[in-house]
Amino acid sequence: MGKPTGFMDYKSQHMHERNPLERIQDFGDLYLPLSDQELQQQGARCMDCAVPFCQTGDVFSGQAVGCPVHNQIPEWNDLIYRGQWREALHRLHQTNNFPEFTGRACPAPCEGSCVASLYESPVTIKNIERAIIDKGFEEGWVVPSPPSKRTGKTVAIIGSGPAGLTCADELNKLGHRVTVFERHDRVGGLLTYGIPRMKIEQYVVERRVELLRQVGIMFVTNSEIGKDITFAMLQEQFDAVVVCIGATKPRDLLAPGRELKGIHYAMDFLHANTKSLLDSNLQDGQYISAEGKDVIVIGGGDTAIDCVSTALRHNCRSLTQFDIHERKPDERDEDNNPWPGWPIVHKCDYGLEEATELYGHDPRQFALMTKEFISDGAGNVTGVRTVQLQVTKDADGKLIRKEDAGTERVWEAQLVLLAIGFSGPENHLLNTTGIHTNHRSNIETAHGQYATNIEGVFAAGDARRGSSLIVWAIQEGREAAKACDQYLAECVSSKALISESVSTI
Known part of the structure; x- marks a missing residue:
């Protein structure tokens, strides 16, 4: 090649x-x-x-x-x-x-x-x-290509993120009538409201959604299943349901002072910013502004970087990112992280490059643990107390973190963003439907399978596998569509057999 x-x-x-x-x-x-x-x-x-x-x-x-x-x-x-x-x-x-x-x-x-x-x-x-x-x-090579025939079967998909859109695309190609339900005002899930526009501009999402509409997929926005529309209604009106609601329940940091104003989950910050940007180019003021503030981002993943870059575009006064992990090595550790696995090495992503260029130094602080949020006495956050960690490993290779005595410090902050990951799907829908979840709070399916414990109901994406990558969500959507299609085909066969049996009586 x-x-x-x-x-x-x-x-x-x-x-x-x-x-x-x-x-x-x-x-x-x-x-x-x-x-x-x-x-x-x-x-x-x-x-x-x-x-x-x-x-x-x-x-x-x-x-x-x-x-x-x-x-x-x-x-x-x-x-x-x-x-x-x-x-x-x-x-x-x-x-x-x-x-x-x-x-x-x-x-x-x-x-x-x-x-x-x-x-x-x-x-x-x-x-x-x-x-x-x-x-x-x-070049105009990407054009709508609707299926040549329809099966007469209908599928409801809950959630329009990458898993939901992929599943809808695949099932539509197979001739099924697909309707996608999205609780927000725009289609795309985290593609629209979780990833900043500098990484995926909105026209990129909208042009693909328009193609999906042109091939026959229907989208219903501002409709949350379990609140605006009952799950039972979907089961009555559709032959199958696929749950692709993501894993958007944020992990919290329960340190003293957590209730103070000015402390927000990362996704609340990112979602509000993108919505205001798309609605009014930030002119409506309906977002969490970092302008003129000392900002602290707690977390070391992609979502934390997205918060860093967004806060910089708000013209924040200063920015610091806390990472509880040690600084990663510059080169791959061949003993513990051999090729061809993903290289776990120190990197400087786009938001960090921007902060370094603006402030003259890397904004990250490594092996740092948050101990307390400091109040101004009127219910607002004014700082974060931290301690440096000493990280060692026990005989089994398990990490042991201990506070390094004498390293406590208070960092000034009027805006704190928590980007420490997700703990599974939001559970309102799951609690009201009887869909089983596993010990990680994700939707439970058999290993390698996509059918839930409820007949005709499937799951895909982060809701099933946990918070992961877009590419895994696409793969999950494709596989769930295969499982759903097989179920629909078996339903047709079963009904045909029943009809044939009745006609012979």
Whole structure:
């Protein structure tokens, strides 16, 4: 695949980034596209490795290896190298319903498993994926293609995030009539209200949703199942139901002073910002503003970075990010984190680059634990008391964190954002339906299966597997659609057998 010596002939090249100090003035795309020639050279770097771990799509020893949707990466890399863009798009759509989403907001586990990384650096797979789908839209190759016939079966999908949209797309292709219910005013779930616009601009979501409408999928917004519409109504009106409600219940940090004003969950901050941005370009004031404030973001994941970058665009006075974990190593630990697993190394993502450029230093503080939120005496947060941690391992390799005496410190803050992960789906719907959950509060299904304990009800995405990546949500949506389709086919067969038995009596 590609040019046999391409990985030696050409250096790895990522998309050009807009200047950090310029891009924090708006919510526009972070990146500038590469030229076709540059992309062909990047495609040429895909070596004939014989065993392409990039498309493995599995978890080994708790580590993701390759692409969960099993993208045929070497094939479309080779096609881009040869200038066959339309064929590359066809191959890409065979495995990935929405490459414009993963090409923008996926951390690219495929690149962590690329064989070329053993030589120098991986193929820039994510950039090539985005370029393929963007060219497809630019050239008019991505067009609605409704199914040639309908089965007469109907499916309700609860949630319009990547899992719900994928499941809807797949079931519609199979000829079923699909209706997607979304509790918010816009379709997209976390694609719309959880990921900032500089990572996925709104037109990217809307153009795909419009295509789904054109092929026959119906969307009902401002409708929360269990409140606006009962779950029983869905079961009565549809032949099957797929629950794709995500895992949006945030983890809390129950330190003294948690009740103070000015402490918010990360998703409340991000959601309100995006809604106000889309509704009025932030002119309505209906968002949590960081302007002129000392901001502390607690958490070290992607959501924390999104909070950092959003606060910077509000023109905050200062910004600090707390990470309870130690600073990761600069190089992969081959003993504990061997290739082809995802490399656990120190990185500086887009929001951190922006903060570093603006303030002159990395905003992160590592191995730091929050002990208390400080009050101004009137119910508002004015600071956070922390302590440094000493991190060791016991004989079994388990981490042991101990407070380092004498390292307590108070950090000034008028806005604190909690981005410490999610603890499963919001449970109002699940509690009222009888859908079983597991010890992690996720919807319970048999291992590798998507049917819940209620007949005709399926689950997919973060609601089933826990908070994860967009690419895993897409894979879950595809697999749940297969399971749902099989159930619908068996229902038809069962009804036919019953009808035949009755006619012979």
